[in-house]
Amino acid sequence: MAAADSRKGQRTLITPEGVPLDISLADRGSRFAALLIDLVVLGLLVTTVWALAFLGLWFLHNTFDIGGNFALGLTVSIGIIGSFLIRSFYFCWFEIRWRGSTPGKRMLGIRVADRHGGRLTAEAVIARNIMREIELFLPVTFLLSRPGDEVEAWQNLLTTVWIGIFVFMPFFNRDRLRVGDLVAGTWVINLPRPRLLQDMGAATSARAAPAKRTRFQQSLPDFTFTPAQLSIYGVYELQTLETVLRATGKAADATRQDVARRIARKIDYTEPLRNVACQPFLEAFYLAQRNRLEADLLMGKRKERKAAEDGPSEPS
Amino acid sequence: MGQTVKRASAELKSSAFRKEREHLWLELDGLVTRIEKKGLRKLTAEETLKLPMLYRQTLSSLSVARATSLDAAVLSYLEVLSTRAYLAIYGVNTGFVASLWHLLWHSLPTAMRQGAAHVSVAGAIFALGALVSYALVVGNPDWFYSFVSPEMAGGRAPTTSDTDLRAVIYDNAELQIGNLQFFTSFLFSHNAGIALLAFALGFAFGIPTMLLLFYNGCTVGAFMALYASRGMAVDLGGWLTIHGTTEILAILICGGGGLMLGQAAAFPGRLSRLDNLAAAGRTAARMLVVAIIMLFVAAILEGFGRQLIQDMSARYGIGLIMLTLWMVWFLTGGRRGRR
Numbered sequence A: 001m002a003a004a005d006s007r008k009g010q011r012t013l014i015t016p017e018g019v020p021l022d023i024s025l026a027d028r029g030s031r032f033a034a035l036l037i038d039l040v041v042l043g044l045l046v047t048t049v050w051a052l053a054f055l056g057l058w059f060l061h062n063t064f065d066i067g068g069n070f071a072l073g074l075t076v077s078i079g080i081i082g083s084f085l086i087r088s089f090y091f092c093w094f095e096i097r098w099r100g101s102t103p104g105k106r107m108l109g110i111r112v113a114d115r116h117g118g119r120l121t122a123e124a125v126i127a128r129n130i131m132r133e134i135e136l137f138l139p140v141t142f143l144l145s146r147p148g149d150e151v152e153a154w155q156n157l158l159t160t161v162w163i164g165i166f167v168f169m170p171f172f173n174r175d176r177l178r179v180g181d182l183v184a185g186t187w188v189i190n191l192p193r194p195r196l197l198q199d200m201g202a203a204t205s206a207r208a209a210p211a212k213r214t215r216f217q218q219s220l221p222d223f224t225f226t227p228a229q230l231s232i233y234g235v236y237e238l239q240t241l242e243t244v245l246r247a248t249g250k251a252a253d254a255t256r257q258d259v260a261r262r263i264a265r266k267i268d269y270t271e272p273l274r275n276v277a278c279q280p281f282l283e284a285f286y287l288a289q290r291n292r293l294e295a296d297l298l299m300g301k302r303k304e305r306k307a308a309e310d311g312p313s314e315p316s
Numbered sequence B: 001m002g003q004t005v006k007r008a009s010a011e012l013k014s015s016a017f018r019k020e021r022e023h024l025w026l027e028l029d030g031l032v033t034r035i036e037k038k039g040l041r042k043l044t045a046e047e048t049l050k051l052p053m054l055y056r057q058t059l060s061s062l063s064v065a066r067a068t069s070l071d072a073a074v075l076s077y078l079e080v081l082s083t084r085a086y087l088a089i090y091g092v093n094t095g096f097v098a099s100l101w102h103l104l105w106h107s108l109p110t111a112m113r114q115g116a117a118h119v120s121v122a123g124a125i126f127a128l129g130a131l132v133s134y135a136l137v138v139g140n141p142d143w144f145y146s147f148v149s150p151e152m153a154g155g156r157a158p159t160t161s162d163t164d165l166r167a168v169i170y171d172n173a174e175l176q177i178g179n180l181q182f183f184t185s186f187l188f189s190h191n192a193g194i195a196l197l198a199f200a201l202g203f204a205f206g207i208p209t210m211l212l213l214f215y216n217g218c219t220v221g222a223f224m225a226l227y228a229s230r231g232m233a234v235d236l237g238g239w240l241t242i243h244g245t246t247e248i249l250a251i252l253i254c255g256g257g258g259l260m261l262g263q264a265a266a267f268p269g270r271l272s273r274l275d276n277l278a279a280a281g282r283t284a285a286r287m288l289v290v291a292i293i294m295l296f297v298a299a300i301l302e303g304f305g306r307q308l309i310q311d312m313s314a315r316y317g318i319g320l321i322m323l324t325l326w327m328v329w330f331l332t333g334g335r336r337g338r339r
Helices: A028-063 A068-097 A103-108 A122-144 A150-167 A179-184 A200-208 A215-219 A235-246 A252-266 A275-298 B013-038 B045-068 B072-089 B096-114 B116-139 B143-147 B162-169 B177-188 B190-203 B207-229 B233-266 B273-308 B312-332
Strands: A010-014 A020-024 A110-114 A186-190
Touching (some): A020 B072, A122 A179, A150 B190, A200 A235, A275 B013, A275 B045, B162 B233, B190 B233, B273 B312
16 A cells, blocks of 8 residues: 655555555656657657558559549548557557656656556556546547537536546646546656765775875874764764765865864864865764664664754754 | 774775675666666566566665665665666566457456446436337327437428438438548547446436436437337337447446446445545446447448448348347456456
8 A cells, every 4th residue: 555645745655575665756747748748749640640641642643543532531541540549559558568658758757657556557557548538638629619509508618627627637636646547546656767876984984994094184183983972963964964975066065164063063073173174074973973873773773863952953 | 081982994884785785786777777778578588587586685675774774875776776676577567469458358348247237227227218208209299309409300300201201211322431530520429429428427426427318318219209100110220220239338338337436436335435436437447448449330330331231121130240249248258268
């Protein structure tokens, strides 16, 4: 079962192996954009079919002198059947072959997945795309039709309201499901693709190993911290420090100096910090702090953040 | 100051953990990236065998890392890698044609059998409407105008002459290939519109669906009464049967699907209303697919059959054959070899 989460668009999905995974729902904007891209591709495909059909007609006419109504009728029916098939099966075909994505979804980095953490079945894909007929194509043709008389105009109004509920369904529920998703038991999620970043702990401990220290590093004091100094911050601060250490860019060094001085003040680190010593100080502190917190984790203690005496401000 | 913490030049436990397993994650990452780009089938046999193993190892790494590691990079990477691997492994694993075949021969007939009761109720309402209006129009032909709108009647009314009424049934219009427009018109045709509306309005507790079915039953009943009064009931029957067995059945199926949705919305039972609606919707949507296929076939029958085949018994024959074929599909499809 998927559970709701307080963070917006964040849900937990439990895999068949029983491991909960955090996933983020695709937002409505990117889904709409994906739909538009797909419709453009669909339009291009249909145009190609018609162009090919008429090219064939032209070829037959010129080579075999087949012309008249029969050939034209054949061409038109090939075009109509072709576009009907493309329209009906475009989404199904791609979502089955491309594991839950269409060209538009792929460009936007979103995917269809089973809402309950199971396998996405072809049946669910077909079901959610058949409902598209009612959600998308029917309203469009309906809007293009003109009412014949007053009764029909009223009927049209009612149907418009009704169809409106259908079309705007993603706005009426927390999981941003459209009717097709509701029926098929699916939802659309973001598919992020981050790189595996270097382990900050491994990198800094390698740099701090005595054999590999440069002369500059040897000139620095040996940063050591007492258990009391390491018992102030929690996991949240540690991981924020990790991002500060990873940061690159113009302001990054200034930020690190600022952060280092604040930490020093907070933990009563009395020795003065030179500007060049700030980065090694932070690295040493990160390493010691992480070592300490992970040791606590093994003992079953998890300190989420620092004590709230001075508000939920950043550790910086 | 008590004793100072020993300088952590020795590796962190979590770093050692990561170093030990990192190559597995990266291997899985490579496989998943290839699956995302080219598909599961492009993997070699060994890679396919290795995939679930790597996936489970990564999941277990994730669980361990959550409990013991504070390396934010590893945590977020494993989280996403596991999600991607999950999506790649638990994605659609059947081919397109096989999926369609399974839908046509297993799921659709099964859904039809599940919805048989609702379709029967829809049929009963429709028949009731037909009977009521038949009785009323036979008693007083003026009732005809209440049941049939002028454009629907298409010049057929109690005042029309016998020859004109007959001409509608046996219109010997030249068949033109241009009539292929039925492909486009099938979705916009009057009856298809009724069918889809009967389905879609089901959410409103099924009441509009019932009214719609009753009213359309009335229309058919009124026509029957009109033609019966001129002794042409059998001819009208043939005209209706050739595509009506398909088309009216499709309307009834849509109506049945609508009633199923209505029931789910009105009497949710143990589930929440939305969940129950979704559960019923799965069956109802399949019934809708059946109905759309039938409407498509009906449009072909109406476009060609009704004009090409002027013989009454042949019309009855084709209509009944179609009915038999549909029934064979619904009743035997997917009973064996269930997956």
